[in-house]
Amino acid sequence: MNDKLNNATQFVEILMECFVKKGQICVDATAGNGKDTLTLANFVGDSGLVYSFDIQKEAIKNTEELLLQKKIRHRVELIPNSHVDIQEFITRKIDFVVYNLGYLPGGDKSIRTDAGTTIESIKNTLEIMAPGAIMLITAYRGHEGGLLEYESVKGITEELDQKKYNVFEFTFINQKNNPPVTIGVEVRGGKTWQR
DSSP: OOOSOSSHHHHHHHHHHHHOOTTOEEEESOOTTSHHHHHHHHHHOTTSEEEEEOSOHHHHHHHHHHHHHTTOGGGEEEEOSOGGGHHHHOOSOEEEEEEEOSBOTTSOTTSBOOHHHHHHHHHHHHTTEEEEEEEEEEEOOSSTTHHHHHHHHHHHHTTSOTTTEEEEEEOOSSOSSOOOEEEEEEETTSOOOOO
16 A cells, blocks of 8 residues: 655645646646646646746746646646746636745756745735635745745744634654645635535
């Protein structure tokens, strides 16, 4: 039997599988090598759309190649721009958004997300999330600047009004070396989820 929860990535994938539906509008705020974009695109189907942001040309190229290989490029709008500018590219309400903070795996580690732009992006994104929408932010605390970014994200999200948002945190409490942490925000007002 395979382990189901070895890392934050698996946790995020489980939540995507539970909550992303066909026809929805989703955002991958940090395209990276395209894994989250691909997962979202598979779940939204041909009637949905995924917006995928990244400032690095290499990340956009890697993501596009993956989508073409899987023959679902048409389900994704690739945006070679900062996720801070989300409202310039998306004018409708979104249902699900994922952030995978840090640097491009296999890329230049000096180019990474930072606390200031991440916080600004989160604020901008919250404004266009539909009732019941979910935001997942995975922060990697082990690299330079990672702990500060995590603390900044936690600081802003834990202050969100509990009447408007449900906020949670997922982390492994028995793993060493600052394992990644996923912070989630759900916009209240959607239909209560049931099995």
